[in-house]
Amino acid sequence: MLGRRIMLVKEKLSNWLMKEQENAIHFLQKTVQEASTTGNETGVQKLIAQKLEEMGLEVDMWYPDGEELAKHPNFCASRKDFSTSPNVVGIWRGKGNGRSLVLNGHVDVVPEGDLNQWNDHPYSGKIIDGKLYGRGSTDMKGGNLSLLLAIQALKETGVKLEGDLYFHSVIEEESGGAGTLAAVLRGYKADAAIIPEPTNMKIFPAQQGSMWFRLTVKGKAAHGGTRYEGVSAIEKAVVVLDAIKQLETIRNDRVSDPLYKAIPIPVPINVGKISGGNWPSSVPDTVEIEGRIGVAPNETLEEVKNELQEHLSKVSDPWLEEHKISVEWFGAQWLPGLIETEHPLMNMLSKNFEDVMGHQPIIEASPWGTDGGLLSHVGDTPSIVFGPGVTSVAHYPNEYIEISKIMEAAEIIALTIYDWCGGENG
Amino acid sequence: MLGRRIMLVKEKLSNWLMKEQENAIHFLQKTVQEASTTGNETGVQKLIAQKLEEMGLEVDMWYPDGEELAKHPNFCASRKDFSTSPNVVGIWRGKGNGRSLVLNGHVDVVPEGDLNQWNDHPYSGKIIDGKLYGRGSTDMKGGNLSLLLAIQALKETGVKLEGDLYFHSVIEEESGGAGTLAAVLRGYKADAAIIPEPTNMKIFPAQQGSMWFRLTVKGKAAHGGTRYEGVSAIEKAVVVLDAIKQLETIRNDRVSDPLYKAIPIPVPINVGKISGGNWPSSVPDTVEIEGRIGVAPNETLEEVKNELQEHLSKVSDPWLEEHKISVEWFGAQWLPGLIETEHPLMNMLSKNFEDVMGHQPIIEASPWGTDGGLLSHVGDTPSIVFGPGVTSVAHYPNEYIEISKIMEAAEIIALTIYDWCGGENG
Known part of the structure; x- marks a missing residue:
């Protein structure tokens, strides 16, 4: 009985995503076109906040207090002034009986580097052969879009959640994680987290600090x-x-x-x-x-x-x-991060990966740190890193992301939210 | 008979130098106080030219033509504009029957470096415990003074020379030798040369390029x-x-x-x-x-x-x-430089060293290049490097030179000019 119900959910989500793809990619273009290097995150965060509101989430947008934040032992940043760098959190309150989940993605991007090495404007958002180009596309605005699509797909197909869902759209990941630290200290923690950094669709339960x-x-x-x-x-x-x-x-x-x-x-x-x-x-x-x-x-x-x-x-x-x-x-x-490989969220994510992709996921340790370290150690929120981007183009000229992977990751994550938080198909 | 005559010359020179020391050191202070880094050599060259004139030498002061000079295969400089960097040559014409000699010294100094590492102003010319301090004192205005004193001592004690004597006061040694190249190309060559770079009173017949x-x-x-x-x-x-x-x-x-x-x-x-x-x-x-x-x-x-x-x-x-x-x-x-160790000028310089110092000189190869390379290879003027300064303080903060060594070198060089060019004690 349940099997069939979930089959139905999967089909609905999948269909909805297919229809939404064009709009979604247009939105990704707009976020990539916002050159959100350190200190310049307002534009993109406003787009995200607006999107979350349209989706019916409760939105908290605030400018972290650097002086206050700097008192924390895990504060690590080259600045204390975040007056042009808001954090955004979208909250989807569940009915109170399920496990809570954080979906965490950063909007800051590294500098574009030598412009001569780019074939196009570094913030073009241009699409060629199914790839969307631009600084931040793979690291990690494409991953963030998977999160947004997952939430929107669940909403639009009428799912109600049992547990709370928090979408972190944070600043400062590239410079030490002050954005996620601020979100965690503001109380946006949960029973577990997913971070769609560019893993090339691998699942990373362990992250190198x-x-x-x-x-x-x-x-x-x-x-x-x-x-x-x-x-x-x-x-x-x-x-x-x-x-x-x-x-x-x-x-x-x-x-x-x-x-x-x-x-x-x-x-x-x-x-x-x-x-x-x-x-x-x-x-x-x-x-x-x-x-x-x-x-x-x-x-x-x-x-x-x-x-x-x-x-x-x-x-x-x-x-x-x-x-x-x-x-x-x-x-x-x-900070390094670690979630047990037999953690229920790991099992759900792996199973959903297999359902969507038709093969088993690669489960490895990440060669780099993410905000998962702060989520785990400061926020007590064990984290999995899994995303559609590709590490090898992150931080490089001609950074891109494959659109099909964004859509696949969105479906996998939507199903996993449904499983983890407890979904009811309205 | 000759022995006694030379004894007399030596005594006269020695006495004259002793009396002149105070004036001479005052003149050295003035030349050190002229901060003659690249492009700023006019002040010191004017002092030298005036001194040479007072001594009764013919003076040629000119601004090398960089464009013309740059056509020479051995031109090596980071500039072609020498409009604030004159060369000076003083000429003492002999009676025409002796060997000619070049005395070559550069007036350019390397930058003073980190001012905090100097105990005093880098161009102070201050005297403490028989040492005169300042950028350029050892490398090589002190050596140049030995040359000037040698010439002046001969002049003042009434010596007439057989061969011609050329005193090169050149720019650009620290940057590749364009000053000496210009002097040589203007015709100021001779049968041999002495260059009083800081050798710590060692005699260097060979110079490393x-x-x-x-x-x-x-x-x-x-x-x-x-x-x-x-x-x-x-x-x-x-x-x-x-x-x-x-x-x-x-x-x-x-x-x-x-x-x-x-x-x-x-x-x-x-x-x-x-x-x-x-x-x-x-x-x-x-x-x-x-x-x-x-x-x-x-x-x-x-x-x-x-x-x-x-x-x-x-x-x-x-x-x-x-x-x-x-x-x-x-x-x-x-360019490297080399004069045979049995060259007559080597023998004269060594013998005079022994007479003045009371012990044999150390004869070695220099660990660095000098304008002697250009004099030898371009000017056909084999060169010996011998001077009163100390390499270990050259190019360093608190550069200094021992005054007593300047005077000793002056005496040795005066006697060697007398021997080489052929002197007649009037």
Whole structure:
């Protein structure tokens, strides 16, 4: 009996989505055309808020108080002024008997980078061969559209929910998560969450956290013609790079979670930047190295900081023993996230994936952090990351998203909301 | 008979110098106080020209024609406009029967760098404990003063010369030697030259040349969390640094000249600068390395360029074989210089050194290039580098020169002019 009822729901949702696709993609174009880089999120958030209102949700739009937010130990941002960066939450109150769910997506986008590398205007929203192009399309306005479509499909097909549903449209994910932190501290938590970051339709129950570090390596200046009178900070930096590689091996040898089976380096340490010396014919006396260290889901940020610092303090090099490598933690950091692979929401999402896609989902650990870390650790809301975008084009020129995947993700998520919150087909 | 006559000359010169010291040091203060960085050499050159005139020399002061100069294959400068940078040459015509001599010193100074690292104003000319402080004091206005004092001592003690004497007060040594090139092309060449660069009273018959190179190493960008999907240009730069070290060993194993016996690395390759990547959590796709390669006195610049390029093209690394390291030659370059160790001027200078100092001079190869390379190769004027300054404070904050050494060098040089050009004590 239930089987048939759900079959009916699936069919209704699927049909509705098919009809809605054109409108929906038009809406996505409008949101991509809003260049919502840091500090410029008002336009897109107003579009979202309006959409949520039209859908009949209760809407809360507010400008986070940076001074207040900064008091929280997990606050991490390069600014405290959010006066042009509103958060939006849409609330669909259930009848009170079901599990609650957060659907979380960020609207901030990373800068467009070198314009010459884009084939078109970076905020064109142009559609070519079933792909919608533009900065933020895959990361993650396309994913956000899947969420909105899922909610709208349920609403429009007359579903009533038992549990509460919160749609987070947040700022600041790319810079440390202050938007989600603000939403959680305002009370928008739930029994679980789905975040449609670009996973290429993979399901990520575990998310790698990460932190940025800056190392300063000292040398001793001298004239290049008598370089043996100095100590090259570049040569010493090579010793440090070696030590970092060694630590990466040690840390990854420890990872035994089967979720990481297919991943060559579960928690990489990436050296992203190096700079040192200021004159070709002088021995360089300082090198700065900046990088990102991955944090495993079962680790705390503190543990990882200590491990890196300890490891570097023990580098076996007479010069570096006397001239300690300085370690700074700066910029953004992302908490890792973890939901049990046998969590009911995982099972529902997997099953619905199979129903819609006709094959089993790939279940893995994410190679990057998301706001799921904050939702889990601060908001007590275990989170799954699953979305229609593709990581490989995120943050790159000619970013795009496949429209068909947005629609598929929307259907999978709609069915999962129905299962999780408890739906009644009116 | 001759012995006694020279004894008398030495005594006269020595006495005259002792009496002149105070005036001379006052003049040095004035030249140091002229902050003669690139483009700002007029003030100091006017002082020098006036001094030469007072001493009774013929003075030629002119502004080199950069456009004309740039046609010469050994022109190397970052500018062609010398309209605020005059060259000065003082000419003391001999009676025509002796060997001619160039005395060459540059007036340009390197920038003062970080002012906070100076204990005093960088152009103070202040005297503390027998040392005169200021940018340019050791490199090489103190050495220039030794030259001026040597000439003046000979003049004032009534010496007449057989051969011609040319005093070069040149610009642009620190930036590639356009000043000396201009002097040589204007005809101010001689049978030999002395250049009082800061050798700490060592005699350098051989001078290391040098060139600057810039290497670009390519990688492949990726997200730091999946760094295994990219190729780190920083990791590849480490391979390149290794290859550079290997080449340095190969090149230095070849050097057998006994002049280099005491020098740990006769012709070093110095990596002075590295920079790459632009985001901590991205795999860096480009690294730039800048450095200086020493050129042995028996090498040409072309040979050395080819050797570096060839060596780097053969680095055994699959990625670098497909993504070739790019090599550029940029900035300044200095020709190496060499005079036979048994050259008569070498013998005279050594003997006079011993007479004045009471011990044998140290004879070595210089670890850096001087205008002696241009004098030898373009002006056919073999050059010895010998001066009172100290390399270790050149280009550094709190640069200074010991006054006593200026006076000793002046006496040694005066005697050597007398011997070389042929003097007659009036």
